[in-house]
Amino acid sequence: MDNHSQLMTTFPLFKGFTENGTKRLLDAGEVTQHAPGELLLKEGDTAEFVLLVLTGKLEVFVQRQGKDLVLTEAGPGAILGELAVLCGIPRSASVRAKDASLTLKWSDEAFRSLLLRDHSLSQRVFSGALRTLVDKERSLIDSLIAAQTPA
Amino acid sequence: MSFLDNLIGDPKYQANAPRQPEEVADVDIISPDTQRDNRIPPGQSRTKKWPVLDAHGTPEVDLATWSFEVDGLVENPLQWSLDEFMQLPAVKVYADFHCVTRWSRLDNVWGGVATKEIARLAGVKPEAKFVLALAYDYGWTTNVPIEYFLNEDSLFAWSHDGQPIPAEHGGPVRLIIPQLYAWKSAKWVKGVRFLEHDQAGYWEEGGYHMRGVPWGPGDGERFRWS
Numbered sequence: 001m002d003n004h005s006q007l008m009t010t011f012p013l014f015k016g017f018t019e020n021g022t023k024r025l026l027d028a029g030e031v032t033q034h035a036p037g038e039l040l041l042k043e044g045d046t047a048e049f050v051l052l053v054l055t056g057k058l059e060v061f062v063q064r065q066g067k068d069l070v071l072t073e074a075g076p077g078a079i080l081g082e083l084a085v086l087c088g089i090p091r092s093a094s095v096r097a098k099d100a101s102l103t104l105k106w107s108d109e110a111f112r113s114l115l116l117r118d119h120s121l122s123q124r125v126f127s128g129a130l131r132t133l134v135d136k137e138r139s140l141i142d143s144l145i146a147a148q149t150p151a
Numbered sequence: 152m153s154f155l156d157n158l159i160g161d162p163k164y165q166a167n168a169p170r171q172p173e174e175v176a177d178v179d180i181i182s183p184d185t186q187r188d189n190r191i192p193p194g195q196s197r198t199k200k201w202p203v204l205d206a207h208g209t210p211e212v213d214l215a216t217w218s219f220e221v222d223g224l225v226e227n228p229l230q231w232s233l234d235e236f237m238q239l240p241a242v243k244v245y246a247d248f249h250c251v252t253r254w255s256r257l258d259n260v261w262g263g264v265a266t267k268e269i270a271r272l273a274g275v276k277p278e279a280k281f282v283l284a285l286a287y288d289y290g291w292t293t294n295v296p297i298e299y300f301l302n303e304d305s306l307f308a309w310s311h312d313g314q315p316i317p318a319e320h321g322g323p324v325r326l327i328i329p330q331l332y333a334w335k336s337a338k339w340v341k342g343v344r345f346l347e348h349d350q351a352g353y354w355e356e357g358g359y360h361m362r363g364v365p366w367g368p369g370d371g372e373r374f375r376w377s
Contacts, residue, residue: 014358015358015375015376016357016358016359016374016375016376017356017357017358018351018355018356020351020356021351021356021357021358024356024357117204117205117206118354118357119251119252120251120354120357120358120359120373120374120376121357121358124376
């Protein structure tokens with residue numbers, strides 16, 4: 001096995017984890033390799049899993065009026081798709097591999113079970129998810145203001 | 152079933168305000184934290200129930216083959232069956248119980264054998280500075296500094312408020328260390344290992360605190376990331 005468990009201990013989300021601790025997270029999911037351009041999540045799909053980026057770079061985007069609008073990029077240590085799983089709603093955006101990437105994929109059941117049992121991890125994941133939402137709202141407000149400001 | 156029936160049906164529900172330590176009769180040891188003016192540590196709330204938390208669910212523990220082992224840095228490694236273990240000198244401890252998930256259950260009487268007694272029987276070597284408690288649920292462990300393990304109010308308990316400890320709460324025997332967060336009070340305990348160097352247990356491998364004092368700094372020694 002590759003040293004994914006060692007790598008995961010370097011992610012801020014898992015600060016304080018030992019390799020045995022991150023190995024348990026690995027064992028609860030599945031590591032998958034992605035070629036550049038591969039679609040990992042599709043906007044509107046039912047949310048059945050959560051992704052943790054291990055290596056590489058992913059692109060989060062939506063399609064509007066036939067065009068791709070890239071919202072953000074996600075690198076090692078980022079969790080993707082957790083909001084749709086936690087809220088039980090369809091995917092709010094699509095995700096594709098920008099570079100060759102590796103992800104750890106937890107089924108929605110495995111992810112919920114990890115959070116239910118581990119009070120510390122759930123606190124960190126919820127806090128991260130809420131921060132993402134707050135940041136999105138802030139950037140939305142900035143865009144609205146920019147759109148309303150006369151050139 | 153109504154809400155009230157539900158509570159009445161719960162034998163561990165605490166309908167009354169917690170007793171003060173001086174009101175408690177027939178115990179040998181009063182946990183010092185019960186004598187604080189405010190018994191609820193920072194960031195905690197009192198629960199009148201006894202929530203059930205664990206890493207893997209309640210394991211099947213066969214009482215006929217149950218055994219308790221003491222190893223590591225000791226002069227006499229020891230092993231007991233359940234019958235033998237429950238013949239060890241018993242103490243009753245009055246203590247509060249603080250879970251890292253932010254609930255505190257006050258006013259508990261634990262019965263069992265003092266951890267000090269186990270350490271005395273095993274002849275713990277002076278170089279032992281930490282204890283790893285081992286449990287029956289799939290290799291679950293937790294680490295405790297030896298001074299907390301040897302606190303006057305720490306024990307291996309087989310009774311709670313005069314009754315055997317229910318399986319979902321860690322029976323037949325669980326460790327109780329009232330002065331640390333409750334995950335250090337290993338449920339379904341099957342032994343202890345005395346160590347020179349600290350070794351992370353199950354939750355500690357996931358970033359939980361190596362010591363876990365509920366009374367601070369801040370709102371307690373919960374995690375190694377906060």
